[in-house]
Amino acid sequence: MSEPAPTPSARTPIAHQASPAAAPLRGAVRVPGDKSISHRAIMMGALAEGTTTIEGLLEGADVMATIRAMRQLGATVTQGDGPGMWRVVGWGRQGPQEPADVLDMGNAGTGARLLAGLLAPWPLTAFLTGDGSLRKRPMKRVTAPLGRMGVGFATRAGDRLPMAIQGTVKGRPITYRLPVASAQVKSALMLAGLNCQGETVVIEPSPTRDHTENMLRHFGVPVSVEDTERGRTIRLTGPATLRAVHINVPGDPSSAAFPLVAALLVPGSDVRIENVGLNPLRTGLLTTLREMGADLQLEDVRDGAGEAMGTLHARHSALKAVDVPAERAPSMIDEYPILAMACAMAAGTSRLRGLEELRVKESDRLAATLALLQGNGVKAWVEGDDLFIEGSGGDPVPGGGVVATHMDHRLAMSAVVMGLASQKGLEVDDLSFVDTSFPGFLQLLGQLQQTPVGGKP
Numbered sequence: 001m002s003e004p005a006p007t008p009s010a011r012t013p014i015a016h017q018a019s020p021a022a023a024p025l026r027g028a029v030r031v032p033g034d035k036s037i038s039h040r041a042i043m044m045g046a047l048a049e050g051t052t053t054i055e056g057l058l059e060g061a062d063v064m065a066t067i068r069a070m071r072q073l074g075a076t077v078t079q080g081d082g083p084g085m086w087r088v089v090g091w092g093r094q095g096p097q098e099p100a101d102v103l104d105m106g107n108a109g110t111g112a113r114l115l116a117g118l119l120a121p122w123p124l125t126a127f128l129t130g131d132g133s134l135r136k137r138p139m140k141r142v143t144a145p146l147g148r149m150g151v152g153f154a155t156r157a158g159d160r161l162p163m164a165i166q167g168t169v170k171g172r173p174i175t176y177r178l179p180v181a182s183a184q185v186k187s188a189l190m191l192a193g194l195n196c197q198g199e200t201v202v203i204e205p206s207p208t209r210d211h212t213e214n215m216l217r218h219f220g221v222p223v224s225v226e227d228t229e230r231g232r233t234i235r236l237t238g239p240a241t242l243r244a245v246h247i248n249v250p251g252d253p254s255s256a257a258f259p260l261v262a263a264l265l266v267p268g269s270d271v272r273i274e275n276v277g278l279n280p281l282r283t284g285l286l287t288t289l290r291e292m293g294a295d296l297q298l299e300d301v302r303d304g305a306g307e308a309m310g311t312l313h314a315r316h317s318a319l320k321a322v323d324v325p326a327e328r329a330p331s332m333i334d335e336y337p338i339l340a341m342a343c344a345m346a347a348g349t350s351r352l353r354g355l356e357e358l359r360v361k362e363s364d365r366l367a368a369t370l371a372l373l374q375g376n377g378v379k380a381w382v383e384g385d386d387l388f389i390e391g392s393g394g395d396p397v398p399g400g401g402v403v404a405t406h407m408d409h410r411l412a413m414s415a416v417v418m419g420l421a422s423q424k425g426l427e428v429d430d431l432s433f434v435d436t437s438f439p440g441f442l443q444l445l446g447q448l449q450q451t452p453v454g455g456k457p
């Protein structure tokens with residue numbers, strides 16, 4: 001008898017020795033599909049009338065958890081012929097069915113929070129949980145505004161998962177100004193608004209990634225966006241019908257960040273990363289690396305169905321320290337751990353400001369990034385919500401540490417990149433979470449290190 005499929009929360013730890021780079025990174029590669037867009041493509045495909053086809057879908061653990069949940073709710077989600085090719089037959093006007101079991105969203109904050117919004121305006125009861133990391137993350141940011149639509153929630157102490165959702169027959173649309181800049185909260189409210197009677201309005205203090213807005217329009221739902229004195233104001237009117245479409249998911253800029261920074265840090269490197277999403281609300285890292293003096297070019301920039309995409313071309317660079325303003329955080333919120341690795345080798349002391357949201361990611365990323373730096377001989381400290389990093393001025397960092405990754409994929413990959421740029425290498429306690437967003441990460445680095453110098457980058 002075959003083993004039952006593991007639940008999204010079950011993983012076996014993988015210890016790893018991250019060695020100094022034996023060779024420069026050279027060549028052209030593609031990174032897996034964008035995680036934010038992939039979650040939304042599966043969810044909107046499930047909400048739509050008809051069959052949505054997707055190419056370039058991220059087949060990482062977080063998106064797999066979303067696929068599993070959509071199946072439990074009645075959508076038919078099947079894999080097509082090639083990697084990243086998927087079909088979703090939506091439940092459309094009929095709405096989702098009440099799930100017979102708990103919806104386990106694994107490690108995925110985006111999956112859990114968007115799902116809370118998606119389920120809110122339907123007459124059903126559902127139970128959500130996640131892995132040890134997700135069960136520590138705050139849910140009040142979605143349960144508070146969704147509660148105002150008439151939805152019932154019961155959560156564990158401190159508004160943590162597991163949680164029960166008692167959907168409402170026809171939700172009351174709300175107008176809500178986000179207390180924190182969060183695309184997840186904005187998107188949860190918009191997904192809920194789709195089945196409310198009337199206009200849902202979300203006001204953002206500062207703009208966050210707008211994949212939900214772009215994709216809803218692609219599915220035929222009018223969404224208006226206006227910059228006002230109170231902030232960016234997003235409006236949609238329900239009930240709305242989504243019509244199935246084809247979606248081409250670009251490569252994830254948050255994943256591209258790892259080989260990109262590795263190329264900047266390892267002497268002799270020259271790397272092209274093709275087909276990367278370049279939505280302007282996701283490019284804060286590119287702006288920052290340029291300010292640091294990175295040799296970084298955009299090539300072949302084009303429009304891929306409402307989302308800009310193109311090739312990132314990076315060469316080894318002498319970096320200088322940077323002062324990153326807090327206002328830039330929403331456009332690079334997941335890139336701070338890997339940016340910190342670049343700062344560790346820059347000339348001078350960098351200051352990354354306004355990082356309070358990093359404390360509530362897959363781990364406390366502010367504390368864990370600090371520990372990663374300090375444990376490998378880099379002088380770094382935190383003042384308030386700002387991270388300071390004293391760079392080595394281009395020399396490899398000492399390394400030699402044992403890195404605790406706390407179930408956090410971005411910390412694990414940042415540690416591997418720091419290992420490449422270190423004198424002694426370092427140990428990573430668990431690489432199994434890399435699969436959350438970047439299956440094949442180590443293989444991709446290996447491929448880049450095998451391209452001979454003189455080979456075509």
Ligand SMILES: O=C(O)C1=C[C@@H](OP(=O)(O)O)[C@@H](O)[C@H](O)C1
Nearest residue numbers: 036110181182183184185333334
């Ligand atoms: O909407 C999304 O897809 C995401 C939004 C961000 O979270 P917040 O909304 O909590 O900032 C980001 O950190 C996450 O990886 C993906």
Ligand SMILES: C=C(OP(=O)(O)O)C(=O)O
Nearest residue numbers: 107108109110111334361
């Ligand atoms: C914060 C992240 O994801 P999520 O919130 O979806 O778990 C991330 O991918 O860095």
